[in-house]
Amino acid sequence: MYMAQHPVRVLLIDDQESDYLLMRSMLSSIPNQAFYLEWASSDEAGLEAIRRAAPDVCVVDCGIDASDGLELLKNACEAGSKAPVILLTGTSDFQLNGEAIGLGAADFLVKDQLTAALLERSMRYAMAHARTLDELRRQQDELRASELRFRSVVQSASDAIILADDSARIIGWNRGAEAIFGYGEDEVLGFPIELLMPERYRDKHRLGFKRFRMGGRPHLIGKTVQLEGLRKDGSDFPLELSLASWTSGGGTFFTGILRDISERKRADEMQCAREAAEEASRAKSNFVANMSHELRIPLHAIIGFTNLLLKNKNSDTEARDFLERILLNAKDQLVLINNILNLSKIEAGKVDVEARPVAIDRIVRDVVRQMEGQRRSPDVEIVLRVPPSMRPITTDGAKLKQVLINLMENALKFTESGTVIVNVAASPTDFSPVRIDVIDTGPGIPPQQLDEIFEPFRQLEKRAISRRSGTGLGLTISRSLCDLLGYDLRVQSKEGRGSTFSVLLASETVLPLSA
Numbered sequence: 001m002y003m004a005q006h007p008v009r010v011l012l013i014d015d016q017e018s019d020y021l022l023m024r025s026m027l028s029s030i031p032n033q034a035f036y037l038e039w040a041s042s043d044e045a046g047l048e049a050i051r052r053a054a055p056d057v058c059v060v061d062c063g064i065d066a067s068d069g070l071e072l073l074k075n076a077c078e079a080g081s082k083a084p085v086i087l088l089t090g091t092s093d094f095q096l097n098g099e100a101i102g103l104g105a106a107d108f109l110v111k112d113q114l115t116a117a118l119l120e121r122s123m124r125y126a127m128a129h130a131r132t133l134d135e136l137r138r139q140q141d142e143l144r145a146s147e148l149r150f151r152s153v154v155q156s157a158s159d160a161i162i163l164a165d166d167s168a169r170i171i172g173w174n175r176g177a178e179a180i181f182g183y184g185e186d187e188v189l190g191f192p193i194e195l196l197m198p199e200r201y202r203d204k205h206r207l208g209f210k211r212f213r214m215g216g217r218p219h220l221i222g223k224t225v226q227l228e229g230l231r232k233d234g235s236d237f238p239l240e241l242s243l244a245s246w247t248s249g250g251g252t253f254f255t256g257i258l259r260d261i262s263e264r265k266r267a268d269e270m271q272c273a274r275e276a277a278e279e280a281s282r283a284k285s286n287f288v289a290n291m292s293h294e295l296r297i298p299l300h301a302i303i304g305f306t307n308l309l310l311k312n313k314n315s316d317t318e319a320r321d322f323l324e325r326i327l328l329n330a331k332d333q334l335v336l337i338n339n340i341l342n343l344s345k346i347e348a349g350k351v352d353v354e355a356r357p358v359a360i361d362r363i364v365r366d367v368v369r370q371m372e373g374q375r376r377s378p379d380v381e382i383v384l385r386v387p388p389s390m391r392p393i394t395t396d397g398a399k400l401k402q403v404l405i406n407l408m409e410n411a412l413k414f415t416e417s418g419t420v421i422v423n424v425a426a427s428p429t430d431f432s433p434v435r436i437d438v439i440d441t442g443p444g445i446p447p448q449q450l451d452e453i454f455e456p457f458r459q460l461e462k463r464a465i466s467r468r469s470g471t472g473l474g475l476t477i478s479r480s481l482c483d484l485l486g487y488d489l490r491v492q493s494k495e496g497r498g499s500t501f502s503v504l505l506a507s508e509t510v511l512p513l514s515a
Ligand SMILES: Nc1ncnc2c1ncn2[C@@H]1O[C@H](COP(=O)(O)OP(=O)(O)OP(=O)(O)O)[C@@H](O)[C@H]1O
Pocket: 339, 406, 410, 411, 414, 440, 442, 443, 444, 445, 453, 454, 458, 459, 460, 461, 463, 464, 469, 470, 471, 472, 473, 474, 475, 476, 499
């Protein structure tokens, strides 16, 4: 009769030595199984032996007063003993029997009727039973741990995780759901899932569920779809739903993972709008670039023929005056068209940057020389401040020159007297130029208009009237060119004191703006 491979450790708690001897002989007569019998002659010794020796099975003699045995059983359980306990008693008392089993006794044997076979079977069953109980307890612990793990994952998710039963009632609700929908768990448990849908989705949902109850497979299972949700405060919001189902105990349950995608949608919409606007702007710039080109051709003809007519010395004074006006207007028109054409080309991305190493001091000197004639009076002094040695930089020199010409043109145009300084700042460590300033002592620009002046066709009222020149495109073109070259064009100004326009060639940390 096979019980265990190792000797079974039996603890007998019994105050009679004769019982111990009897038990020993009974155990030794059991075939195919070795036993190691320990005897404790008192309850205390018995409890101590349970703690120390961890027997496989305890046999406890209840003596005449069977309740002693029960007391011991209780104490053994409290001491954490997992060994099954078989009670031995003088009489077969059914009430006591029941009570003992209720307390966890594995079996209840009457001493007089005890045989080796009975004892062996009782011990075998008791140990098997204890093993099963132990396994069950272990599985329960594992289940509890896994449930706790699952709960903590579900609870800590920022997405809403909602469980529903096969009547579409909410049976699970995590903190993510609380944050997204605004309902606490106790406000939604047991409620139909429809609560979370705008009215317009409900009919479809009911229909889907009806189909599911009639044996159909819900369409949404295993898919991620975009829908709308209804918050507790009555507002709708776009959401993404992934739905899964599982079957347990004959019922089907659903898990929905929902994510509020309001932000994402907004960002997508903005991106689309931005792309559409950029496309429209490119198309406009393309159109303007083509148009400007077409407009230039007849203008060149007008200017050419007017020049020819002006060469005719025979024309009278009035006719010459008219011709000169035609010429002046046509030239203004040509400048305007050229400017528009330039700007449109930059905006349409049709302008290539031709970068090569250039000496900034050479460019600056060229510009100053070229612009000297545009001073409004000899009272305006042009000052050039360039560091003694500077490294060349790699850039599109022609475009940078165009920017500086525009800035100088403005400075000279708006400065009646005083100075226009062109200042180049270089890094004290590697001598590479970091900034070019065009500083004037002109009328200055009001602070609230410092941004406006870079917009196309924007000219400050008074000045535009005072001098009939310019189209209001110089700064717009300059800023676009700077963007193209990777530079920053900034302005600082004090009304009545003058303005400083700066081209930042590199991000600088050391040099203050000098005036
Ligand atoms: N240095 C400056 N001092 C004072 N005001 C300025 C200065 N530079 C620009 N502005 C103001 O900013 C406006 C826009 O300048 P911008 O160079 O774009 O146009 P513009 O000089 O009027 O015409 P364009 O440059 O097309 O010939 C000017 O009309 C002027 O009112």
